[in-house]
Amino acid sequence: MSEQAGQHTPSGQSRPSTTNGFAVASLVLGIVWLWGVGSILALVFGYVALSQIDRSAGTEGGRSMAIAGVVLGLVGVAGIVLMIVLMGLGFTWMPGMDGMGDMMNGSHEH
Template sequence: MSTYGDVTHTQSSSETPGKATASLVLGIVGLVLIPIIPSILAIVFGNSAKQQIDGSGGRLGGRGLASAGVVLGWVALALWALFIVAVVAL
């Protein structure tokens, strides 16, 4: 038997704001199910969460969740706008 020694794993114990998670969930819902209201809320919550995370001095994490929610919100709104333009053009 070999002994490899102690391996210490450090993990960031930063919390994720609920707005970041809500932004991601609303972005997915806006993209898949109902496009307008959840997409707008995803953008608003995501931007608010990013400001909260930036102002926390490293205490809060989840910036990627918030950014993904904002991107999904914008994508859903863009697809909805393209759909409306296509319907009007016909």
Template sequence: MTQWDTPGYGAGQQGQQPPVGYPPAYGPPAPHGHPPPYGYPVARRTNGLAIASMVLGILWIYWIGSILALVFGYVARSQIRERGEAGDGMAIAGIVLGWVGVGLVGLGFLVAIATV
């Protein structure tokens, strides 16, 4: 018999002590009748395009790295919202660094045109 099978014990019994030998209740049972996991929480998977976006934004690789950082960053953000993955901060960093790279290339073109 598990703690969830014990009558009068569970999420609806606020303020009651669990029976002797049972751990404290943390809430209702998880779906399919399994108790909630104990120990460390399971880490979410990090989106690969978010990692690629941040790396390309850092490396710059002339102008193509900035463009790819923007593309990968925007695609990664939409995938992260859909899938519930981790890495939104890395995608945002890649997007910001991509726009900085594009801005520097644009500024370089303006300076080159102005000096001609």
């Protein structure tokens, strides 16, 4: 006896028979980060997974993993943006320098 929509629990609710691969990839890449590339891919894969899960009519699971991947991806991207902003501010606030120009020209006037 084969069931198309997944397995049934004792309460009669249907459980998904497979976990969406993009959801798993999104969660893993959101955790790993990979210098920001993982965060961006976590966002992309997470949104793809959510779309596929919604279209699967209950045959695919992993919605919570996809959401976690999207959240971790957003946190990673926010961290990248914050790091870039802080680095930019750090170069402009360095004592004795007028920003990146002095550093690139090699002048160190005091």
